[in-house]
Amino acid sequence: MIWNQYYETMPKDELRKLQLTRLKQLLENVYHRVPFYKMSMDKAGVKPEDIKSLDDLRRLPFTYKQDMRDNYPFGLFAVPQEQVVRIHASSGTTGKPTVVGYTARDVDTWAELMARTMSAAGVGRGDILQNAYGYGLFTGGLGAHYGAEKVGAAVIPISGGNSKKQLMLMKDFGSTAISCTPSYALSLYESAVEEGINISELKLKVGIFGAEPWSESMRQEIESKWQIDATDIYGLSEIIGPGVGYECLEEKRGMHISEDHFIVETIDPKTGEVLPAGEEGELVFTTITKEAIPLIRYRTRDITSLITAPCKCGRSSVRMNKVTGRSDDMLIIRGVNVFPSQIEAIIVNKQELSPHYLLIVDRVDNMDTLEVQIELTEGLMIDTISRLQELSKGVEKEIKDMIGVTCKVRIVEHKTIARSEGKAQRVLDKRKI
Amino acid sequence: MKLQQISVFIENQSGRLFDVTSLLGKNDINIRALSLADTSDFGILRLIVNNPEKAYTILKENEFTVGRTDVIAVEVPDKPGGLAAILGALSKHSINVEYMYAFVERTGDCAIMIFRFDETDKAVEKLTEEGFNLVLGTKIYGI
Structure with missing residues (x-):
């Protein structure tokens, strides 16, 4: 028609x-x-x-x-x-x-x-x-x-x-x-x-x-x-x-x-x-x-x-x-446009976290998933589980509020995210589209 | 009155706990007390060692995510109600316990508990006022 x-x-x-x-x-x-x-x-x-x-x-x-x-x-x-x-x-x-x-x-x-x-x-x-x-x-x-x-x-x-x-x-x-x-x-x-x-x-x-x-x-x-x-x-x-x-x-x-x-x-x-x-x-x-x-x-x-x-x-x-x-470097996650720099802007405001992060995008049961791995700073500033969880939940909420995409924040050890010599590798997209 | 606890952030991966303890062992650092708090993703290992300064430096050099926290060691009469008496005094002065764990060794008739407070200085002051015995760092590290 x-x-x-x-x-x-x-x-x-x-x-x-x-x-x-x-x-x-x-x-x-x-x-x-x-x-x-x-x-x-x-x-x-x-x-x-x-x-x-x-x-x-x-x-x-x-x-x-x-x-x-x-x-x-x-x-x-x-x-x-x-x-x-x-x-x-x-x-x-x-x-x-x-x-x-x-x-x-x-x-x-x-x-x-x-x-x-x-x-x-x-x-x-x-x-x-x-x-x-x-x-x-x-x-x-x-x-x-x-x-x-x-x-x-x-x-x-x-x-x-x-x-x-x-x-x-x-x-x-x-x-x-x-x-x-x-x-x-x-x-x-x-x-x-x-x-x-x-x-x-x-x-x-x-x-x-x-x-x-x-x-x-x-x-x-x-x-x-x-x-x-x-x-x-x-x-x-x-x-x-x-x-x-x-x-x-x-x-x-x-x-x-x-x-x-x-x-x-x-x-x-x-x-x-x-x-x-x-x-x-x-x-x-x-x-x-x-x-x-x-x-x-x-x-x-x-x-x-x-x-x-x-x-x-x-x-x-x-x-x-x-x-x-x-x-x-824009990603489309569940129809939402996501730029790594938006997430970076949220992370750099957290003094307990380092600016080293990795976005892992995958598709599980046909739905896109986003995991944000963030390194702690070199000196551990937090010594209780509840504060660490507050920190990761806080980042998850800010990402949801600012960008509109639900994600899981995983806090990782200092220096565990691969460093690259040139442009930092911020995204690992495992989806097979 | 305060003593230094070493806190190490570790992801839940097999062998990570071994890595920390073997590194400390190789460097002649003796673990006096420890506690491990964990979730499905990560844990925080808290350690009282004989040489906190050295332990901190070594862990840091080996790229562990490590921090130092002021904690307090308190003598607890080793009898029913001993710990409750301390917690009662803290509660009276509205001091929150972030976490606590027991020390393996004893001093005389007393057990030793390690406390982490939200207001460490106030806790030291009030516990002393209430007549509890705080154990010095120098003594703890050497027990």
Whole structure:
């Protein structure tokens, strides 16, 4: 099912014309309204009127997550605050979150993108979507919610967790679709087996999974266990949230990117040079319709490649392959973005602990686990078990509060974490994705 | 009045306790009293030794996670109610015992208990006032 026949199947040359028109408008707008963009474009010696073709895009400077942090909270907004109707935030690399705002039109655009996503997965009027993405500052829950309502599906806004209740409602309400992280889908299956639920009696037919990297083999596992179609979606709050990329049921190979709203490039993360389509590199997005916080050449840090070949579904848009890695040290744990530096910032404030730590990420029973090993300082400052436990529980709580991920802190002996001569090895990721 | 206890943090791995004790043994350090507190992940070994300064240096040189804590040795009449009398006095003055353990040797008719308090100086003052006998470090290390 194609939600927006006109834009989703627009011939390439028309699409390029539309992109160029929108890009020019965008540049004119941000150059005069956002001091940051005026500054960065002046520094790069480029004016809005210099951009005469889509190829000229590469003359524009990149925008980084750091720029969002430097302009915390509303410095990058291109509209007066009273036009902003929604504010979301994702965890940043240090204490402060990355803030994104939406105008009423942005919320509509987002719903439109998620409506395309839902339709591509076969969800529409008459369907019941169990939305198990988290609601809140995280964009997953509300993004899926608005899109599903737009296509006329009934939404169960159950949010994440509470597997027993999820299963009860799935059975009693007859949910036909579910949206959540792929690892949660597998974990929920285990619970369903434990509860003695007969999968073939459920009405579930499709799952819309994202917010974390997952493999083709995981897709097959989910599809055969749940007896459903499993589709992949891509998004990040900086760009708009979920809805940036979505798979169609016809091919389930590569996520369609709505080029009437975004210009996507892949670049060499080291040199910044634009790569030919098909080559693996870092995804870079320019949002050409967003009002509240438009981003020019935003560095996602996600590594993948683009597919330009036509798709069976008839959509004309470019597709992106699954994300294969990151060009920074960000981890995605149970759908939550985690930077080692965030955890480090918490540890260095504890005088009883040394700054030597190791994050061990694993996947146990389909759920990501995080263990944080931290060395004590050389001189033992604590001689009671209860104080040591208070210390480790305290760090666990701070990590949960600041970053939103549950972990286990294991305090270890001084000098037991391997020292490296170059860049410290802070992460041991044992997950096989 | 205070004496020095050596505290060693050890992860729950086989052989770790052996590592500490054999290192001390090789260096002629005699363990006079000890206690081990543990969880499933780690433990803290607390030691009273004949030469705390040397024990501390050696453990540190060998990269153990080691600390020093002031504790107090108190003579406890070796008869029913002996320990309760001390704990009663502490309770009266609102002094908390973090932990305690027994010393192997005796002095005359008394057993010796090692105490770790939250307020060590106040404990020394009040216990002396109440007429309890505190044992000097120099004496303990040499028993």
